[in-house]
Amino acid sequence: MELKTALVTGASRGIGAAIAAELASQGFFVFGTATSEAGAATISEQLQAQGRGLVLQVQDQESVDRGFTEILERGPAPLVIVNNAGVTRDNLMLRMSADEWQEVVDTNLNGAFRVTKAALRNMVKARWGRIINIGSVVARLGNPGQANYVSSKAGLEGFTRSLALEVGSRGITVNLLAPGFIETDMTAALSDEQTAAMLARIPLGRMGEAKEVAAAVSFLSGDQAAYITGQTIHINGGMFLN
Numbered sequence: 001m002e003l004k005t006a007l008v009t010g011a012s013r014g015i016g017a018a019i020a021a022e023l024a025s026q027g028f029f030v031f032g033t034a035t036s037e038a039g040a041a042t043i044s045e046q047l048q049a050q051g052r053g054l055v056l057q058v059q060d061q062e063s064v065d066r067g068f069t070e071i072l073e074r075g076p077a078p079l080v081i082v083n084n085a086g087v088t089r090d091n092l093m094l095r096m097s098a099d100e101w102q103e104v105v106d107t108n109l110n111g112a113f114r115v116t117k118a119a120l121r122n123m124v125k126a127r128w129g130r131i132i133n134i135g136s137v138v139a140r141l142g143n144p145g146q147a148n149y150v151s152s153k154a155g156l157e158g159f160t161r162s163l164a165l166e167v168g169s170r171g172i173t174v175n176l177l178a179p180g181f182i183e184t185d186m187t188a189a190l191s192d193e194q195t196a197a198m199l200a201r202i203p204l205g206r207m208g209e210a211k212e213v214a215a216a217v218s219f220l221s222g223d224q225a226a227y228i229t230g231q232t233i234h235i236n237g238g239m240f241l242n
């Protein structure tokens with residue numbers, strides 16, 4: 001039987017790499033994206049026969065189109081997509097440049113729009129699909145120095161709810177996972193002081209692991225989650241209670 005195809009953006013490291021590995025272990029053929037050839041090669045190496053790395057810049061429409069052409073040349077269209085690619089360009093608002101704002105929103109929010117749009121028609125045809133967006137706890141909490149990032153993640157929550165209402169009748173679910181502080185390159189960039197302040201706010205007393213986010217993606221990708229849509233699911237050790 002042909003394997004179901006999944007697409008995970010930003011799968012070269014961190015949360016995306018864990019998601020790609022988890023979906024592969026669940027029997028999906030996984031396309032994982034990276035921004036460089038070297039990153040794509042690493043993904044191919046890690047996924048072996050269960051998937052392939054692909055160079056794809058989510059902020060560039062031509063790159064997304066090229067990526068989808070490559071995916072469709074191989075076989076079935078992805079019916080599970082995980083919009084995980086994300087960047088931070090932190091700065092206080094008084095100092096934030098238009099470029100810092102634009103880059104973050106164009107990657108985190110507009111990137112999800114481009115990838116979802118490219119995948120949606122095939123999901124509608126199949127009358128089955130799973131769209132999983134990776135947001136952030138800061139969309140609810142706010143975070144000084146991250147007006148760009150927080151806006152992009154709050155936008156993704158609205159996108160998730162609206163799209164869920166549009167496509168529910170086609171058997172497609174759309175959900176968002178909102179991680180708290182997860183150990184990856186993104187949080188390694190924080191100062192010791194910032195990390196200590198964050199840990200003090202987490203009832204479970206530790207940062208999360210990428211595989212703990214991947215486990216929720218695995219659940220949402222399967223038939224057992226068929227009745228869950230339009231939701232934000234928090235994975236944050238209790239630092240924010242919905």
Ligand SMILES: NC(=O)c1ccc[n+]([C@@H]2O[C@H](COP(=O)([O-])OP(=O)(O)OC[C@H]3O[C@@H](n4cnc5c(N)ncnc54)[C@H](OP(=O)(O)O)[C@@H]3O)[C@@H](O)[C@H]2O)c1
Pocket residue numbers: 009010011012013014015016033034035036039056057058059083084085086087107134135136137178179180181182183184185186187
């Ligand atoms: N870590 C946390 O605590 C945390 C908390 C809440 C939410 N999140 C969210 O979880 C997601 C993954 O975070 P992470 O911590 O795993 O980040 P990470 O370790 O910094 O990895 C980011 C990933 O995104 C890819 N990427 C960056 N810009 C891209 C672009 N323009 N087009 C396509 N791919 C791009 C990177 O690819 P390259 O390697 O090729 O550059 C990399 O695979 C992000 O959306 C982030 O906002 C993370």
